[in-house]
Amino acid sequence: MKEPTKILGDERRAYILKSLQESSEPITGGELSAITNVSRQVIVGDITLLKAKNEPIIATSQGYLYMHASRPSAAERIIAVSHGPERTEEELLLLVDHGVTVKDVKIEHPVYGDLTASIMVSNRNEVKQFMEKIRATNASYLSELTDGIHLHTISAPSEKALDEAEETLRKEKLLIDLE
Template sequence: MAPGKKILGEERRQLILEWLQTSKEPLTGSELASRTNVSRQVIVNDITLLKARNEPIIATSQGYYYFAPPAPEQWFERSVACIHEPEETEKELNVLVDLGLLVKDVKIEHPVYGDLTASIMVSNRKEVTQFIQRVNETKAAYLAQLTDGVHLHTIAAKEERTLDEAEAALKQAGFLLVE
C-alpha cells in the first residue's frame, strides 16, 4: 500500500477482518486506522458493520479481538459471584488468570437498567495489567462500583476442575460472594 492511500469501503472491512482473524493480540482502532489510512471513527463504524454481519468481534480495553467461540466440548464456562473493593480488581483477575482461565466478562444487576455486561477477555497477567492501566488512564469506574462491589464473571477453562479450583481460590482470597 502506498503511504497516504486510503483503503476504501468493503476492501478495508475485508482487510480488517483478515487482520483480526489472524492476530494473536488485540488490534486497536488507532492501529487499524493507521494501516488503512482512515480515521479511528471510520474503523469504529467498520467494526459495527462487521458485527452486524454476525462476525464475532469483541471490543475490549486492549483493542478488538476476533473471538470465534471454542467448541463446547473443549471449553467449560461458569458464572461466579464476587465482591470486593475497586482497588482489589487486579488481584481478583490475577487469581483467575493464574489458574489458566479466560475471564470473559463482568456483569452487574443495575436497579434501573437491569443486567449490564461488559467484555473483559483477559487470560494472562499481561492482559490484566493492560486492562487495569486502561481503566486508570481513562479514569473509568468499574461496573461493580455501581453495586457496592457485587458482580459476576463468566470464566472459561478447558477442564471443569479448573473452574472448581477458581471458585476455591476466589473464596480463599475473600472475593467469592457467599451467603
C-alpha cells in the first residue's frame, strides 16, 4: 500500500490559502493536517507564514478563517464587562441571542499590554462549541488575568440590536457602565 504523499512547502501553503479563501466556515488545523499529510504543528507554522505575508487569517475556537474584505456590519462597538469564569457562557448566549457577533476578547496585561484573542461566535451552536473547547482543553479565560474585567468587540446588523444587548448585560450586572 502506497503512503499518502505530503504536500510540500509553498504548494501546501497555496493549498491552505485557497481552501480558507473558498470556505465560508472555519477549517481546523487537524483537517488541514489530514488533507496535506503533515503534522498540525506544520500547519500552525504555515498559518504563521501566511499571516506574515499579510493574509487576513484569524484563528477562532472553531478553526482558521479567512477574513474577506466585505461590507462591514451596520454597527460595531467595544463593551466593557466584568464577571467570573462561571458566567462566560451566560454572557455569550445573552449577546448572540440579540443577533450580536462577539468578535474578540481583550484585556490589559500589566507586562504585555493589550492582549486580544479572537472568539467569533454568532449563534448558540458556536457558543456551545467554544465552551466545549475551553472545557476539553482546560484552558483559562484571558479575563482570569484581570479579575474578570475584559472588553469585547461586538457587531450586529443595527445599533438597536447592540443597544438591546447592552441593556440585557446591564440588567444581568455583567456590563461595566462607563458613564
